[in-house]
Amino acid sequence: MPPVRRLTAILAADVAGYSRLMGADEEGTHERLKAHLRELIEPKIAEHRGRIVKNTGDGFLAEFSSVVDAVRCAVEVQRLMAARNEATPPENRIEFRIGINLGDVIVEEHDIFGDGVNVAARLETLAEPGGICVSRMVRDNVRDKLDYTFEDLGEQQVKNIARPVRSYLVADRAHATAGPVTPSTQPLRLPGRPSLAVLPFQNMSGDPEQEFFADGVAEDITTALSKVRSLFIIASNSAFTFKGKPAAIKDIGRALGVRYVLDGRVRKAGIRVRVTAQLLEAATGAHLWAERYDRKLTDIFAVQDEITECVRAAVQPAVERSERERAARRPPENLDAWESYHRGMWHFSRFDETENQKAQSFFYRAVELDAQFASAYAMLASTYCRAAGYFRLEQKAKNIRHALDYTHASLRIDPTDAAGHTAMAFALMFSGNHADSIAEADLAVSLDPNAAPAYYAQGATRAWGGRPVDAIDPLQTAIRLSPLDPAWSGFMHALARAHYWAGDYEAAIVTARQLRHSAPNIRQVYTTLIAGLGQMGRLDEAGCRAGRRLGAIWRWLSILAIAYVERFP
Numbered sequence: 001m002p003p004v005r006r007l008t009a010i011l012a013a014d015v016a017g018y019s020r021l022m023g024a025d026e027e028g029t030h031e032r033l034k035a036h037l038r039e040l041i042e043p044k045i046a047e048h049r050g051r052i053v054k055n056t057g058d059g060f061l062a063e064f065s066s067v068v069d070a071v072r073c074a075v076e077v078q079r080l081m082a083a084r085n086e087a088t089p090p091e092n093r094i095e096f097r098i099g100i101n102l103g104d105v106i107v108e109e110h111d112i113f114g115d116g117v118n119v120a121a122r123l124e125t126l127a128e129p130g131g132i133c134v135s136r137m138v139r140d141n142v143r144d145k146l147d148y149t150f151e152d153l154g155e156q157q158v159k160n161i162a163r164p165v166r167s168y169l170v171a172d173r174a175h176a177t178a179g180p181v182t183p184s185t186q187p188l189r190l191p192g193r194p195s196l197a198v199l200p201f202q203n204m205s206g207d208p209e210q211e212f213f214a215d216g217v218a219e220d221i222t223t224a225l226s227k228v229r230s231l232f233i234i235a236s237n238s239a240f241t242f243k244g245k246p247a248a249i250k251d252i253g254r255a256l257g258v259r260y261v262l263d264g265r266v267r268k269a270g271i272r273v274r275v276t277a278q279l280l281e282a283a284t285g286a287h288l289w290a291e292r293y294d295r296k297l298t299d300i301f302a303v304q305d306e307i308t309e310c311v312r313a314a315v316q317p318a319v320e321r322s323e324r325e326r327a328a329r330r331p332p333e334n335l336d337a338w339e340s341y342h343r344g345m346w347h348f349s350r351f352d353e354t355e356n357q358k359a360q361s362f363f364y365r366a367v368e369l370d371a372q373f374a375s376a377y378a379m380l381a382s383t384y385c386r387a388a389g390y391f392r393l394e395q396k397a398k399n400i401r402h403a404l405d406y407t408h409a410s411l412r413i414d415p416t417d418a419a420g421h422t423a424m425a426f427a428l429m430f431s432g433n434h435a436d437s438i439a440e441a442d443l444a445v446s447l448d449p450n451a452a453p454a455y456y457a458q459g460a461t462r463a464w465g466g467r468p469v470d471a472i473d474p475l476q477t478a479i480r481l482s483p484l485d486p487a488w489s490g491f492m493h494a495l496a497r498a499h500y501w502a503g504d505y506e507a508a509i510v511t512a513r514q515l516r517h518s519a520p521n522i523r524q525v526y527t528t529l530i531a532g533l534g535q536m537g538r539l540d541e542a543g544c545r546a547g548r549r550l551g552a553i554w555r556w557l558s559i560l561a562i563a564y565v566e567r568f569p
């Protein structure tokens with residue numbers, strides 16, 4: 001008799017970092033996992049007409065007769081698990097990764113078998129902790145029935161599955177929270193140069209106020225290392241997305257596309273500070289180097305230089321001294337100014353009008369305390385650029401004037417500061433002076449070849465300055481240097497426009513769709529997407545079901561979108 005088979009929705013789940021959790025607290029982890037299964041997982045699966053096929057030690061396998069029920073159940077489980085974890089320290093949280101597939105399986109009394117099950121298990125490994133990854137068949141069956149968005153990860157080659165699997169991350173639109181845009185976490189190819197990410201240093205002082213101090217130490221080390229042309233350094237905006245989130249070094253390396261990771265701890269007491277740092281190989285977690293520095297606070301910049309030199313030697317000992325080309329940087333005389341600057345950077349990283357105003361106030365304080373603090377003037381100018389371009393369009397002229405004033409102040413103090421030239425490039429671009437804005441952006445890149453904002457400025461100024469073909473490469477470089485940057489949506493918006501103005505409408509559509517999946521509230525992306533589809537004659541696709549309903553009206557909207565986009569350049 002042939003085996004019993006049926007088409008079913010398979011849900012595979014496991015606990016992220018289970019081995020680490022068990023190593024830290026075996027009995028406690030086991031009891032917490034059992035409580036989650038008993039109190040939440042099992043009732044939710046039953047509520048959605050599914051059944052747990054088996055427990056797998058660190059997870060479970062379930063099946064549903066309806067793929068809609070399976071996805072809805074998974075989203076509710078992850079939403080409720082997040083709520084249950086709120087009061088738990090990050091290092092002790094149990095977070096599930098879930099994969100869902102629709103397939104034909106062999107059924108036995110206490111198990112199910114087949115490629116459909118194997119694919120679900122592999123999809124689960126692609127999900128982030130607290131996330132859900134589904135196959136194309138699942139996405140196609142639920143996309144018009146549930147209010148979720150699906151971020152396309154492309155074709156994924158997964159273990160023990162001969163054919164690539166088209167995979168999608170699930171986002172719950174109805175319960176999305178405000179925050180920085182998170183792009184796709186596909187594995188990134190290692191660059192040709194030794195690549196490194198400096199993670200946020202842990203504050204061991206017991207004083208929450210010192211979080212800014214610890215963040216500032218890590219950020220300054222990142223800046224110093226980025227001056228070494230032989231290294232590929234991930235921007236701190238991306239590295240800092242792992243702050244407070246326990247994650248395996250291997251996963252961090254995979255997400256950021258780096259070979260090495262530097263992390264550390266800072267303990268500040270009175271006038272003394274202790275900084276410990278360690279260099280790890282991301283793929284294996286192997287320790288390559290570690291050191292501790294005890295210094296008076298007046299020596300903090302000397303400490304950072306020592307760490308930078310040691311890391312450089314550990315990552316690439318064969319690099320010639322002449323290749324380092326480390327730009328001189330003058331630290332502020334006043335440590336309070338330095339702390340104010342890094343508080344401003346913390347607020348500036350949150351793309352929001354209120355946060356931009358808070359950042360502005362801290363940068364003002366920094367320059368009041370240290371009138372020679374070039375980087376603080378540059379970032380003060382950047383807040384006015386952001387206000388001019390995004391938040392206060394009715395005061396654009398006034399904000400541009402302020403931006404230009406503060407960039408001039410920054411560059412008078414330090415003409416070699418890439419941040420100052422980056423801010424100047426954007427201020428000139430917003431004022432319509434495209435030739436000079438392009439020149440400033442090019443200079444910023446030459447001064448700091450690892451600065452993602454400088455490459456963003458180089459790409460944006462070229463795109464809006466009539467050179468869209470030349471804009472594509474620097475924008476792609478910015479995205480690669482900082483793949484998890486809070487400003488990622490800006491990078492992608494500029495890249496979509498550059499493709500459009502270069503006449504590559506298909507690339508513009510693909511880029512705009514990727515941005516739309518991750519940042520559906522950015523209105524400019526729809527203009528680019530509709531215009532690109534209109535240029536390709538694919539007007540019915542421009543609005544999906546909305547386009548088909550509106551018919552001729554949608555065609556007029558497409559034409560208007562094309563006209564709007566083609567105002568530039």
